[in-house]
Amino acid sequence: MKITVLTGAGVSAESGLGTFRDKDGLWTKYDLEEVATPQGFARNPGLVHDFYNARRANCMQAMPNAAHDALARLEEVSAHNVTLITQNVDDLHERAGSQTVIHMHGALMQATCAVCRATWAAPLTMAPDDLCPDCAAPATRPDIVWFGEVPYHMDQIAEAVSNADLFVAIGTSAEVYPAAGLVELAQGRTLEINLAPSAQANAFEDHLIGPATKVVPNWVAGLL
Numbered sequence: 001m002k003i004t005v006l007t008g009a010g011v012s013a014e015s016g017l018g019t020f021r022d023k024d025g026l027w028t029k030y031d032l033e034e035v036a037t038p039q040g041f042a043r044n045p046g047l048v049h050d051f052y053n054a055r056r057a058n059c060m061q062a063m064p065n066a067a068h069d070a071l072a073r074l075e076e077v078s079a080h081n082v083t084l085i086t087q088n089v090d091d092l093h094e095r096a097g098s099q100t101v102i103h104m105h106g107a108l109m110q111a112t113c114a115v116c117r118a119t120w121a122a123p124l125t126m127a128p129d130d131l132c133p134d135c136a137a138p139a140t141r142p143d144i145v146w147f148g149e150v151p152y153h154m155d156q157i158a159e160a161v162s163n164a165d166l167f168v169a170i171g172t173s174a175e176v177y178p179a180a181g182l183v184e185l186a187q188g189r190t191l192e193i194n195l196a197p198s199a200q201a202n203a204f205e206d207h208l209i210g211p212a213t214k215v216v217p218n219w220v221a222g223l224l
């Protein structure tokens with residue numbers, strides 16, 4: 001069976017990385033216009049680098065949880081053909097052993113140049129006067145897709161969702177497009193695994209409600 005999985009911040013919540021729109025979520029503490037838009041970066045690159053430097057440090061201290069581990073197991077040991085797409089910018093899926101992770105919103109551990117778009121492994125901390133290793137412009141930025149920018153790998157993602165026998169969304173509020181609209185492309189069965197019904201819950205045929213570290217391992221066990 002071809003299974004396509006889309007994860008959101010809820011899959012990393014129990015690793016301590018928090019989410020965006022829950023109580024105490026990141027967007028209750030920071031103004032996303034200031035730290036997650038190209039305009040915010042142009043206005044105050046130092047503030048944006050500080051924000052992502054802190055998230056990068058948190059990410060390095062966090063550990064993958066049972067949900068990340070279960071998804072890696074699904075890919076590794078099952079006979080199913082699994083495609084894992086994530087909205088998350090942490091590397092917990094990779095550190096749990098997932099081999100191919102499609103980061104549609106970019107990756108905290110990757111840096112890019114705003115001028116030449118070269119990419120490289122991000123240093124622990126980035127600053128506005130860092131020079132691009134390729135073109136030497138003082139224009140380095142986290143390789144994150146900000147609001148108003150085009151998510152990565154959308155053709156590959158659309159194909160993986162539309163060709164799937166089963167499309168599963170895990171730990172996402174389905175508030176942000178195009179990720180929130182992917183369920184509309186699904187031709188096979190659809191399953192939402194979440195702590196609470198998302199904004200797109202009605203578009204899914206099946207639902208499993210509960211914390212990802214409990215529900216995802218049980219769901220994967222049923223497939224192995």
Ligand code: APR
Pocket residue numbers: 007008009010011013014019020021022025087088105170171172173174175176193194195196197198210211212213
């Ligand atoms: N287990 C399962 N689901 C959980 C858990 C948990 N332990 N904790 C929270 N959730 C669910 C919440 O119910 C919510 O529906 O995870 C979802 C998190 O929603 P958001 O905070 O909106 O995160 P996400 O959907 O990933 O946001 C999408 O928005 O800000 C942008 O680029 C950012 O990728 C992000 C995108």
